Amino acid sequence: MNLDGVIALSRWQFAITTVYHFLFVPLTLGLSIFVAIIESRYVRTGDEKYKKMAKYWGTLFLINFALGVATGIVQEFQFGLNWAGYSRFMGDIFGAPLAIEALLAFYLESTLLGVWIFGWEKLSKKLHAAVMWLVAIGSNLSAIWILIANSFMQEPVGYKMAADNSRVLMENFGKLITNPNFLYQWPHVFFSALTTAGFFVLGISAYHLLRKKDSDIFRTSFRMSAIYGFIGIVFVIIIGHYQGQFLVKHQPMKMAAAEAAWETTSDFTLFAIPNTKDSTNSAEIKIPGMLGFLSYDKWGKPVKGIKELREEYLQKYGEKFKDLEAKYGKIDYVPPVGITYWSFRIMVYAGLIMLLVGFLALFKKFMEKKWFLKLAFWTLFLPFIATSFGWLMAEIGRQPFIVYGLFPVRAAVSPNLHTSDVWFSLITMGLLYAILIVVEVGLMIKYAKKTPEEENVQPNAELA
Amino acid sequence: MEPTALQIIWFILITVLFIGFFFLEGFDYGVGMLQPFLGKKDNERRAILNAIGPFWDGNEVWLLTAGGASFAAFPHFYATLFSGFYVALVLMLLGLIFRAVVFEYRSKAETEKGRNTWDWGFAISSFIIALLWGVAVGNLMQGVPLTPDPNYNGAPYVYYHGGLLGLLSPFTILSGLVFVFLFLMHGANFLALKTTDPIMSRAKKAAWTFWIITLILTVIFVLWGLFGLKMWPAKAKILTYISALIAAVALILAGLYIKKDDFKKAFWSGALTIVFATVMVFAGLFPNLIPASNDPANSITIMNASSSAYTLKVMTIVAVILVPIVLFYQIWTYRTFRDRISPEGDLEY
Numbered sequence: 001m002n003l004d005g006v007i008a009l010s011r012w013q014f015a016i017t018t019v020y021h022f023l024f025v026p027l028t029l030g031l032s033i034f035v036a037i038i039e040s041r042y043v044r045t046g047d048e049k050y051k052k053m054a055k056y057w058g059t060l061f062l063i064n065f066a067l068g069v070a071t072g073i074v075q076e077f078q079f080g081l082n083w084a085g086y087s088r089f090m091g092d093i094f095g096a097p098l099a100i101e102a103l104l105a106f107y108l109e110s111t112l113l114g115v116w117i118f119g120w121e122k123l124s125k126k127l128h129a130a131v132m133w134l135v136a137i138g139s140n141l142s143a144i145w146i147l148i149a150n151s152f153m154q155e156p157v158g159y160k161m162a163a164d165n166s167r168v169l170m171e172n173f174g175k176l177i178t179n180p181n182f183l184y185q186w187p188h189v190f191f192s193a194l195t196t197a198g199f200f201v202l203g204i205s206a207y208h209l210l211r212k213k214d215s216d217i218f219r220t221s222f223r224m225s226a227i228y229g230f231i232g233i234v235f236v237i238i239i240g241h242y243q244g245q246f247l248v249k250h251q252p253m254k255m256a257a258a259e260a261a262w263e264t265t266s267d268f269t270l271f272a273i274p275n276t277k278d279s280t281n282s283a284e285i286k287i288p289g290m291l292g293f294l295s296y297d298k299w300g301k302p303v304k305g306i307k308e309l310r311e312e313y314l315q316k317y318g319e320k321f322k323d324l325e326a327k328y329g330k331i332d333y334v335p336p337v338g339i340t341y342w343s344f345r346i347m348v349y350a351g352l353i354m355l356l357v358g359f360l361a362l363f364k365k366f367m368e369k370k371w372f373l374k375l376a377f378w379t380l381f382l383p384f385i386a387t388s389f390g391w392l393m394a395e396i397g398r399q400p401f402i403v404y405g406l407f408p409v410r411a412a413v414s415p416n417l418h419t420s421d422v423w424f425s426l427i428t429m430g431l432l433y434a435i436l437i438v439v440e441v442g443l444m445i446k447y448a449k450k451t452p453e454e455e456n457v458q459p460n461a462e463l464a
Numbered sequence: 465m466e467p468t469a470l471q472i473i474w475f476i477l478i479t480v481l482f483i484g485f486f487f488l489e490g491f492d493y494g495v496g497m498l499q500p501f502l503g504k505k506d507n508e509r510r511a512i513l514n515a516i517g518p519f520w521d522g523n524e525v526w527l528l529t530a531g532g533a534s535f536a537a538f539p540h541f542y543a544t545l546f547s548g549f550y551v552a553l554v555l556m557l558l559g560l561i562f563r564a565v566v567f568e569y570r571s572k573a574e575t576e577k578g579r580n581t582w583d584w585g586f587a588i589s590s591f592i593i594a595l596l597w598g599v600a601v602g603n604l605m606q607g608v609p610l611t612p613d614p615n616y617n618g619a620p621y622v623y624y625h626g627g628l629l630g631l632l633s634p635f636t637i638l639s640g641l642v643f644v645f646l647f648l649m650h651g652a653n654f655l656a657l658k659t660t661d662p663i664m665s666r667a668k669k670a671a672w673t674f675w676i677i678t679l680i681l682t683v684i685f686v687l688w689g690l691f692g693l694k695m696w697p698a699k700a701k702i703l704t705y706i707s708a709l710i711a712a713v714a715l716i717l718a719g720l721y722i723k724k725d726d727f728k729k730a731f732w733s734g735a736l737t738i739v740f741a742t743v744m745v746f747a748g749l750f751p752n753l754i755p756a757s758n759d760p761a762n763s764i765t766i767m768n769a770s771s772s773a774y775t776l777k778v779m780t781i782v783a784v785i786l787v788p789i790v791l792f793y794q795i796w797t798y799r800t801f802r803d804r805i806s807p808e809g810d811l812e813y
Contacts, residue, residue: 063569063572065568066564066565067565069521069564070562070564071561073524073560073561076528076531077546077557079542080535080543080545081546081554082547084543084546087542087543087546088540091536091540091542091543092539092775093775095532095535095536095539095771095775096771096775096778096779098532099532099533099536099782101532102525102531102533103783103787106528107790107794110521110522110524110525111525114517114518114521114522117518117812118517118812122800123800166616169772169774169775170771170778171774173774327615414543414547415613416548416623417547417550421551424554425551425554428554428558432561436561439569443569
């Protein structure tokens with residue numbers, strides 16, 4: 001069996017399917033709440049405008065939600081399919097949050113969404129709106145539980161090792177769900193979801209305002225989403241900052257790689273081209289001292305570099321993983337620096353642009369300007385870029401560990417697989433995903449271009 | 465080695481989750497397979513889709529919960545099963561991915577050709593999923609060769625290396641067909657209750673045809689299973705025989721009620737057949753989860769595959785609180801949307 005081949009293909013598969021899944025998730029999380037807010041306004045005011053808005057944004061929500069569900073099923077299967085080693089090592093801890101996610105969150109959002117779709121006439125206004133709130137709560141609960149699981153991978157807590165060191169055992173469920181990593185990670189993801197929904201609605205509203213179509217509904221949507229998106233991005237950045245400081249202490253190699261800091265330094269690089277072979281960067285644009293300020297609130301305080309940390313990690317883990325290295329191959333304690341560095345930069349720079357655009361969108365005078373509406377439209381793509389690269393940084397920066405400090409990726413893969421198996425899944429799922437995203441984006445564009453007045457969602461007997 | 469109480473409880477809970485999954489998704493997959501046949505015009509096919517419209521997504525979560533609970537309670541079972549049955553599960557996944565978007569996207573297609581493609585995709589993917597579940601279950605009953613991982617000390621660190629072809633044998637193909645036809649009957653019964661003419665009448669006729677086929681296949685399947693397999697039933701033989709008997713009686717009653725045009729009773733008899741067939745399968749498996757046909761010492765059992773007592777305890781508390789709540793609002797959904805769907809009516813999907 002070609003272990004290297006299976007590992008490489010499985011990693012590509014997990015990365016592709018997960019990034020793809022997470023294209024749809026933040027919009028679901030954020031837009032569900034937004035639609036619920038609109039529907040509550042309808043209940044309170046009785047103004048039909050809000051009913052139209054709820055149905056309009058709801059249609060786009062549903063087009064998006066479908067692919068979120070479809071790709072989510074893959075996620076649950078994948079741990080067993082390609083990562084049986086990991087499933088055995090982590091099952092005692094990892095399985096529980098996943099099962100709770102299904103029991104608590106998936107049932108709620110899936111069951112009640114069906115009620116929401118079919119219940120406009122059957123349910124009272126109040127009950128129908130409450131149903132959307134429950135869908136929103138269900139989706140966001142699911143984010144909580146999967147992030148509890150991921151947080152353990154970043155920062156193992158509440159566990160003990162089995163006597164023969166073959167797996168981790170849950171020792172304290174309370175510690176698991178109050179993992180300090182989770183307390184940063186979930187709010188960061190939650191507000192990124194509000195941001196995504198906010199800029200999505202803002203961008204599409206801007207599109208319609210440019211064409212002067214159905215202005216009342218889109219003016220209201222624009223104003224509401226501007227506030228929503230701005231609150232989102234402000235808190236994403238603030239929480240992200242403190243999360244970064246936490247990670248400098250708890251996952252120093254990840255942050256060093258994210259800064260392409262080969263040497264111990266307090267310099268922040270705005271731009272760099274990391275060269276892994278030489279362990280240096282070319283074309284650096286630096287701000288001296290600023291990395292110390294970002295990491296420790298102390299301008300000029302040095303942060304440990306990759307080279308220094310590599311030595312530390314070899315000391316710390318070399319003996320511990322000797323057996324695993326003998327079975328699964330040499331462990332390199334430095335994650336891929338180029339990807340980690342650029343994923344982090346792209347996420348941050350996208351975030352700063354969104355901060356600016358979101359701020360300007362709060363002011364009425366910018367809503368009147370054509371150039372700003374065009375800018376707002378194109379900004380709608382930035383949250384998707386930021387969230388994708390953010391996850392790449394979070395997961396790739398943790399390498400070579402799949403569970404930080406406890407288990408390397410190389411030992412995690414399913415040892416019975418052949419590369420032909422994984423080529424099969426990668427190609428078939430890749431093809432299906434490619435076809436479906438073309439369909440989804442096509443439908444999204446078609447229905448986003450319609451106004452609530454134009455929209456007659458697939459009337460029946462159209463093709464009798 | 466004797467199983468602990470918690471391990472037995474979780475074996476039962478996972479059985480319950482699979483019962484829910486097969487009962488609910490059984491008619492979903494059946495309806496899917498029937499859609500292009502029982503619906504001759506576009507609005508009829510659309511109506512059939514809408515008959516399970518409010519329910520399908522909540523139904524599917526039973527699969528996710530069964531999988532998630534398997535991972536949580538018996539991680540070695542989850543790991544060996546999913547990595548072992550890789551290609552079959554990938555095929556199933558492709559079906560599940562496709563099915564999940566059909567509901568939302570099918571009627572948004574603007575051409576007849578587009579909608580036809582969705583409808584046939586819906587039928588084929590439903591068929592593949594039903595067939596593969598049957599094949600998987602058949603393999604769990606028949607046992608598969610499990611080989612120890614050289615880096616560890618035997619079970620539960622065992623793996624199946626036989627690929628997709630190794631999973632296809634006369635018994636397991638029969639098992640696959642039993643699932644397909646049982647779900648076809650179950651789906652037809654559901655449509656007989658949830659649609660209006662002309663779909664309703666076609667569904668009633670289909671239910672009778674599929675009942676006959678199901679009866680023949682199931683009798684062979686159960687007799688072969690009870691008396692022709694090496695490793696099944698394992699320990700709980702009496703419970704297995706009783707469940708088989710109840711399932712058989714329920715299936716015969718289903719046919720009688722179909723003939724009498726009492727589709728409410730026919731549907732519930734069919735449901736009982738699925739429930740007790742599932743109980744039968746798991747009762748016969750106990751205490752194994754994946755019997756190893758090459759060497760019983762390599763079998764995945766509830767004793768060697770389970771999580772720690774602490775984890776099982778935590779999960780038990782969670783399940784006891786949440787499962788009744790889930791049942792409550794899922795049942796509420798079915799009661800709220802119990803009206804029949806007509807091809808002429810307002811169709812959301």
